[in-house]
Amino acid sequence: MSDALINGLAGAGGGIIAQLITYPLQTVNTRQQTERDVKKERRKLGTFQQMCQVVKHEGWDRLYGGLGPSLVGTAASQGVYYYFYQIFRNKAEVASLERMKAGIGDGSVGMLSSLLVAAISGCVNVLLTNPIWVVVTRMQTHKKISKPSLPGGALTPLDETIPPTAVVDPPSYGTTHAIQELYDEAGIKGFWKGVIPTMIMVSNPSIQYMLYETLLNKLKKRRALRKDGSGVTALEIFFLGALAKLGATVVTYPLLVVKARLQAKQVVAGDKRHQYKGTLDAILKMIRYEGLYGFYKGMGTKIVQSVLAAAVLFMVKEELVQSARFLLTKGPVGRIKSKPQ
Template sequence: MSNAVVNGLAGAGGGIIAQIITYPLQTVNTRQQTDRVAKKGLLSNSTSDSSQSHPPSHGGGTLIQILKVIRTEGLGGLYSGLKPSLFGTAASQGIYYYFYQLFKNKAETLAFAQKKKGLGDGTVGMFSWLLVAAMAGSLNVLCTNPIWVLVTRMQTHTQAEMKIMEAKRVAFLREAAATAPTSSTDASPLQNNLTQLDLIKPRPYGTAQAVKEVYSEAGIKGFWKGLIPTLVMVCNPSIQFMIYESLLKHLRAKRAATKQGSTVVSALEVFLVGALAKLGATLATYPLLVVKSRLQAKQEIGGGNISLQYTGALDAIIKMIRYEGLPCFYKGMSTKIVQSVLAASVLFMIKEELVKVYLKLADKTPKFITKSQ
């Protein structure tokens, strides 16, 4: 089995475990990113009602939001979209690590060939690491973007339903105010409407429903919503792996100089190096992640207001800056840092350990065969 396949399978396994551990944080973070609250007086909608201009925000810290989800939706609410997410993680990590290792092998072969010609020291430079990661990331995005569109929809379904209910409530109140009831009995239709609205619960929403909804809204191209910012975000794993490989290279070189040529890196060291790498990449690319999530979520989260709904990446960026301000690009960033750093650290650690286990088994197998002969 080639080392590209081994790394692909190990990456898929590590990614699944990391996803299960950190998924509740990911669900809350996606809802934070897609929550939209315009600055006062800046909505372009024809309505001017204050409750419409400033829809309730799902604010509070990460822990508070987790508790809110559990109280209103149960533990299952924290794991909305987990099944397609696990499939997406396995596919994404498998595809990424397979092509990453494949391109990495090519880069190392080229670097060694250059050394033979007297050019360079035989090691892969930072720019080459960036290119390798970018190529692997682009192929991964093109293949797996539909899965993440479905996951985002499922994570934010309840949030969108609540926004729809809020918009209906505002419509009922405005209609009642326009008719100017003169007696308490006149207000009974309004009370009945509001009572019926309160009784409505979010509809069950599975993968099949998400597929039908996305297709009915935009056809096949709907499954590639957010593709442009996602492709630009390829620089996230590029930066991440550049930092990761550079730190590992430095660590191994230092270890070789102090431990009689041994370059073995412990699981804890891989965990810490992975955490640092992911932290740097997340800080640099988070605004693009917010744009991507908003494009992939139901546009009803905007509360029916065109100022908070987007037709594309550029439209989203312009409206977010105009109506919400620059801080909206960093909504939920603290949650994302905790989730992504923890997930990346677990992924790297488990991946490297799985590769080590395979190499040990592969190393023992020929010896066993030789002895038996």
């Protein structure tokens, strides 16, 4: 089994576990990003309060709306990304060694090369998996609605058996329903809504992995100076992954909000200020009607969710890679250790 395939499968496994742990936070965050109150903002609730509101009015299942396609998307995204990342990374390392033989550089992959490798891998990932994430966004933002009643609380004649406060959710609304709704609305091209800001968003994993590998290399060099041959632990990888994701999220969050706005269902007959024709139109309308604040809605929730997810992903991926190499070689493979002196 190739090293690229091992990393791809490990990335998919780590992504699934991270997704299961943090999915309710992701659902709440997507709803925060797509809130489009312009003049009168509703009373702001904290992340935990919003989760409680969803459970109270819509049920526990709505916190996990779209979980099925999201897990498929996570496995596909992480698998595709890590697979191509490892392939391009190997090529970059070979090129660096060739340059060293020619008397240029020290043989290590530089920061710019690492950034380019991550960016190319991210572009391939976006083009292949964007349709899955459009469907996931639709399902996360789908809300159960209260049954309307006549003035005075009276029910309509056909709905006398349903309490005025009953929550009604089309039983057919699932992955298939979301796909059909999206196709009816925009055709095949609808599955690539938000692809432009998403393509730009490849800078997020680029920055993330650049920071992660920079921090990891510095830690490895420090450990190499020790005489006990100690390696980097899973807990340390957890914190390195969290720190790298934190830096990348703060920089690229506005693009994430624009992407969510474009992928969420738009009410054609609604307020024109809430309808976006494309990426540029969305950005201009958000600036005009919501100000810069609109680009950072729900960032606190996103930081908690993405940092936790990334940290878990890195930790699990590294463990899976080490386990796979151990099984394939029938012997321990050093976990980023220096040789005993």
